[in-house]
Amino acid sequence: MRDGLHETNIAILRIRLAVRYVCSSPDWLKRFKECLEIQKVQSKAVLCLDVETRWNSTFLMVKVVVALKKGFDMLKLEDKKYVSELTRICDDVPSQDNFVLC
Secondary structure, eight states, X not given: OHHHHHHHHHHHHHHHHHHHHHHTOHHHHHHHHHHHHHXXXXXXXXOOXXXXXXXXXXXXXXXXXXXXXXHHXXXXXXXXXXXXXXXXXXXXXXXXXXXXXX
């Protein structure tokens, strides 16, 4: 059980860091939106970080990221700073396995 929880916590940490990266700069958010357009992702979902005091905010954050997964996949290929920032903090960017665990 603990191993499963550990893997889920790492997956959520990677997703949280990815959202924080994209939302921390207007330029990075613009680049992410361009990735969504190129991937033809049609979604009105808005990225938002989870909040510790709101019990469902982590679920909502993960739900939006899963809907926008193709944008994050393309960002991984297009933005070397995104990859270096996330790997510096948590050893990797969100992957397909992370989306399955959540």
